[in-house]
Amino acid sequence: MDDLNVLAVLAGVLAGASPIVLATMGETITEKAGLINLSLDGTILLAAMVAFLVAHDAGSLGLGFLAAALVGAGIAAVVGIAGVYMGQSQVAVGFVLTLMCRDLAYFLGNPYSRIQGPRLAPLPVPGLERLPLLGSLLFRHSLLVYLSVAVIATTWWYLYRTRWGLELRAVGENPQAAHARGIDPKRLQLLHALLGGALVGLAGGAFSLGIKPGWGRPQGAEGMGWIALAIVIFGGWHPLKVALGAYLFAFLQVLGIPLQSWWPSVPAQVFQVAPFPLMILALLLLGLTQKDTLQRWADAHPRVRKLLRSIQGRAPRALGRPYRQE
Amino acid sequence: MVAAIVLVFISAILVLAGAPVLEVHGLLVTGAVGSWSKLAQVLRVWVPLTLCSCGLLYTFQIGLWNIGVEGQVMLGAIGATAVLRLGFDSALPGAVLGAALVVGMLGGALWALLAGLLKTWGGVNEIFAGLGLNFVAQGLILWLIFGPWRRPGVASMSGTEPFAESLWFPTPAVWRISPHALGLTLVALAATALVLRHTRLGLALRAVGGNPSASYLFGLKPGRLMLWAMGLAGALAGLAGTLQVTVVYHRLIPAISSNYGYLALLVVMLADYRLSWVPFIAFFFAALNVGSIQLPLVLQLDSSLSGVIQGALVLTVLLIHAWNSGKAGTRWTT
Amino acid sequence: PQPVGASDFSFGLLLVGPYNDRGWSQAHFDAGHYVEAKLPGVKMLYIDKMNPADRPGVTIPQLVDDLVGKGAKLIIANSDDMKDGIREAAKQHPDTYFLHISGDDALTGKGPNNLSNLMGRMEYGKMLAGFTAALTTKTGKIGYLGPLINEETRRLAAAAYLGARYGWEQVRRQPAADLKFKVTWIGFWFNIPGVTSDPTQVAQNFFDSGYDVVLSGIDTTEALVVARQKHQGGKPVWAVPYDFKGACEGADQVCLGVPYYNWGPSYLQFITAARSGNWKQQWLWLGPDWSDINNEDRGPIGFLPGPALSAEARTALKQFTAELGAGKVNLFQGPLDYQDGSSYLKAGEVASDQQIWYMQQLLKGMEGPSSAK
Amino acid sequence: MDLELRDIHKHYGTVHANRGIHMRVASGTIHGILGENGAGKSTLMKVLSGYAARTSGDIFLDGRAVDTTTPAQANRLGIGMLYQDPLDFPSLTVLDNFSLGRPNRGGGLNRRALAEELTRLCRDFDFDLEPERSLEQLTVGERQQLELLRLLSLEVKLLILDEPTTGISTPQKEKLFGALRRLAAAGMTLLLVSHKLEDIESLCHAVTVLRQGRVSGEMTAPFQLDELVNLMFGTIPAPPPRGAVASGEPVLLLHEATAGGDRAGLGNCTVSVRRGQVVGLAGLEGSGQGVFLRLAAGLAKPVRGSLTVLGTQLKPGDHHGFRDAGVVFVPTARLDEGLVGSLTIAEHCALTEPHPSFRIDWQGAANTAAQRIARFRIQGSADTPAALLSGGNQQRLLLSLMPARPRLLLLEQPTRGLDLEPARWIWAQLRALCADAATIVFSSAELDEIMAFADRVLVFYNGSLVRDLDTRDSDLDDLARAIAGK
């Protein structure tokens, strides 16, 4: 092995994962509220395009990110209104939007293909960047990376430590019961779809203004939306586990590179495709633990049960099912 | 109504992009059906799209969201390629092609059954299983093309070494489209119509899709029927993949599935899950895809517009449906 | 084929990527415009993104039909992947001329008479790129960000290595063992998440493990982008992009230069021949015009030194270019071994075009896989 | 606070669940709402709590007309409800459940203060609830206690309890009742929904009885139980004369069978049903008769004990095996479990064809459908989707689809939603089947149906089989009281 700088690699993982982190946190919030927004892949691309376009024309990164967030929220609004208020299949609407937004991005973004535009610069934290180990690992990134880490913490705090987060989880579990307690499930779902969508939009901006600056076809973010969806499931809908999943994904990406030469008999595709089999595995685990026989067996082995409980996530119970009032 | 909304939407996008609205619409039409050669090209797209859509009808009937068609097409193509590679020097090209069809369909069916088993046995939502398997299938194709099946020396995007011409389904020069492919597609359409409308299997699929627990009490086996639906859908997708290999590209290429699996989902949604509309909507979508090539050629516009039009149409229809059923206040159809 | 008057002449251009990709396809697209400007009456018809992923179900022969129907007399196809389709189309349209970039049908005799091949000897561009890298590197570690593995990409990577080795040993007078040259392939011509390795990560990884110059084998600008970020973070690193003359733009601090294609003059030559009826089937593999490699009216390839290249290195580069041009230096000369130790060129043996074109492995001294498993 | 309801109507689609209800409740009293299953009790309470929007009618609190169209509004007015089916969040913790639905706005959540309040309330009421436990680990009774404390902490003035005593143990019930009495004494108004006479008797000051969506009577304590039973079930006609209970070989044998399901499950049930018998299962909904039928149908497995059907040891839980052996099960929730809403009558006929061929003979199916429509007098045509039939007609369709010669027929509320005359006709058809040596086991919420058509009645209460009687010599009142747990 070359003198691969482990710290630098980890710092790279931290940075490389930042858009995925934003997208997965957004989708986690949305799904925790019981709504499934399948349009991520298209949303990210369209937001990336718009972010670049706006940042380029207005010469302002801030406006670019704002536009990206708005695009994300706008698309989520369509899914939310159709899925929550009109009772249409969330999966169908999200899926159509995925395909459509992607093409819309290519169509409208064509004139902006591969031109120079503004991009985020590293913003070392004064003082902290000089810390011996942590400095290069944590404090020499762009604003985006700090933001992504902050978003993880905030998402966790929001979901588990605030009243709104509690209500949001409640709605995702049992909208009828939430309604009985004076919460408006539809409004709450829509609002969090917007919030989640905005974060997904920011992820798009993070690509075109940060990680893979510029617009073009391909942009390089194609497929990331699906990966993000897979990671949310892999992380069992818990923001910290999901974030871990995002970092694991980025790490696998990096790991695939040296492995090319260390272990050439492993097909390169294995590492790229990994998130998907892992997602299926996570779901399988979830499904199997709900089987009677397995459950009984696990009940007889408390340690196994504990282990299962800790790794298995649980989908919000009302996920994807629109709420209707009696 | 739908058409009007979409027309306005598309025109708005065109204005936004600064394109001549009328000319674009005109070009899309002439570019698709302006000559026999273009029509033949449309039919080439129509064939796999219709096959995939037919397959999706089985799974939608039973209430499954089979998003894994892409992967099933790919596995069909892989299966067919495997046979054709083995039968490279065969003296009986007809038999080899026949075997390729069978193995291709099997490949698609098995890939679909994998998602089906994950669903019925493992409780894995078919959407995520299918999606994941799509990516795995794509990885598999790339691995084969750049690895064990690479062209001597030049592993490249252009795929595996082309098959000997004797192993192509023939395309008469004047036809420009393989009669075999057209024939098989028509057979698939007819068979699907027959199975769905006139056989116990079709009825059982609808019954389980409508109400699994009632169907169980009627003596049906929902799990097994789901596997049947997945298997049939996969076989048809596999057939599409096989034809992509044997008729269109004459080799395995990375983009062999050409997004038809995803597009077929849109076709079936727009057809409101009805078989009778599928061939026409598939034709319309194929025509859009082919017609849109004129956009860069003549107007220097990006041809992704066709995808936008397709998406906008389906989205509009979904929203109008939701709106109507919301007004009616009752929803019992699945 | 009947001779055509000096009046109107249309040619069709099939581009594998977007016409505005600031890379391989745009270089061809710009060449088309170059010809339009040089030869009044000549008109270009083009279709871009001509690949099965972007245009499912659309085949080369059918598009050629369309272009011929619109009046094209010469069809240029710019991708190796179009080889089979263009051969088929050439057989179907014996009265139309075909120019396939990067193929070898005219060499192998598989193609009909109306089909010619053209390729630029980018090996020289890559040698110059490798040379600048060797002159600039402080750590003696050079990374090569490769696309997918085939003969073309292998020989380009090898050429870059040879250029680097020459600069390292002959100019900088450093021991051969201190030069590291490593190739990492992403698996495709561009990044597809979930399918390829991420070139951004590959570049990161290079820089993070001590490689301070990354040569890009792909069009997209990840190597430059990452180098720029690292540079802003205070790390002395550089990158060399690929394919497009304007690629250094916006990366002044890190861009050592760019090997690029300049198809205009060659296009001009073929189109003039086609228009006047003097078409001859050819397999052309053209090197740079050594007298002035960055003259846009000559030679199909060039190397434009970048703003980050030091003055000394510039001088050395000039000298190296002159030596190459004069034939004083030939880097594809034995003894050279393949990576597995088998002999590629015996001592003193000069590689034939065939030996270079069909390169079987990376060279000994280079790290990284020679073929995909 | 005083409560008055005037002319409350509630429609669920085509179901008219409350049909003009008037009611008054005085401040500081515990008022009972009594009625058999489906009488409309829960609906009325949900209207009051804002959970379900009423179709028409007025609500007055302390003489003031109020609007309670959402639970939030009702909360602000001081109305709180403990729902029949627990409306809480099993995957969240006790404290989370306690914290959810507080009216003060803003995003803050003072977990420490809330935990302290919960602990204090627990102490006051002698409940034992750990704040950080997951709700899944609590018993139904504990979940109710938590919900009660939550409502109290909101300082509700009108507390509605919808059947709080189903599925909880006797000591828990004692605790609960003690708490309720103290609350009433402190001036709170309580509404207690139940069909258990003992609960009403021991707790309530006054009671309103509902029957088929209307008020059938009111009474203040002390209550005359016979009169209440009458108001609940209507006057029960004397059973028609019948021969002796058939005593062929045993068809259905349960030995100490225990199984989960419904509200109370089924515990330690031992019984034998013989060929040719018509057995009625009586009891409040969810008292165990549903589990009993599902066990017999091979839809559920006993956790303990044994089950023998038709003399053979069929594999428990293998419904299709039972089916092939001649066991027929007809569920009650028609569109939920029995029929496929999107399929037409003819398609249902084709689906249940006894000797199916792969290719469907649509002409034949249409003919069969026409015959059945005529025979069972279904209002619809061969191509009417089941979802478009009225409830009664769905029931007829379901019965018409039964295989021709069943050996053991298991029916869940076979005539629910049918008028008297069609019900009689259906029963004539069913008994004709029995003449062919079939055995029928059916459940019914209506005692008169059981008295009229069954030879034998099994009464279930809270998951146990409590009486096994011959219908010819049973005392109706005694039966009604057994159902109500008295």
Ligand SMILES: Nc1ncnc2c1ncn2[C@@H]1O[C@H](COP(=O)(O)OP(=O)(O)OP(=O)(O)O)[C@@H](O)[C@H]1O
């Ligand atoms: N959400 C609903 N949609 C449609 N019909 C309903 C709904 N809820 C109740 N019903 C119907 O309204 C009628 C009254 O039901 P309700 O739940 O009020 O009865 P109940 O007196 O509480 O009965 P139980 O003692 O079984 O709880 C029943 O016929 C029931 O089927």
Ligand SMILES: Nc1ncnc2c1ncn2[C@@H]1O[C@H](COP(=O)(O)OP(=O)(O)OP(=O)(O)O)[C@@H](O)[C@H]1O
């Ligand atoms: N979901 C529905 N969508 C459309 N029409 C319906 C629906 N449900 C019922 N109908 C129609 O409304 C009519 C009345 O239905 P309803 O269930 O109120 O009848 P009913 O008077 O209760 O009869 P029954 O005594 O047989 O239950 C039915 O004949 C049916 O055609």
Ligand SMILES: [Mg+2]
């Ligand atoms: Mg009730």
Ligand SMILES: [Mg+2]
């Ligand atoms: Mg009715």
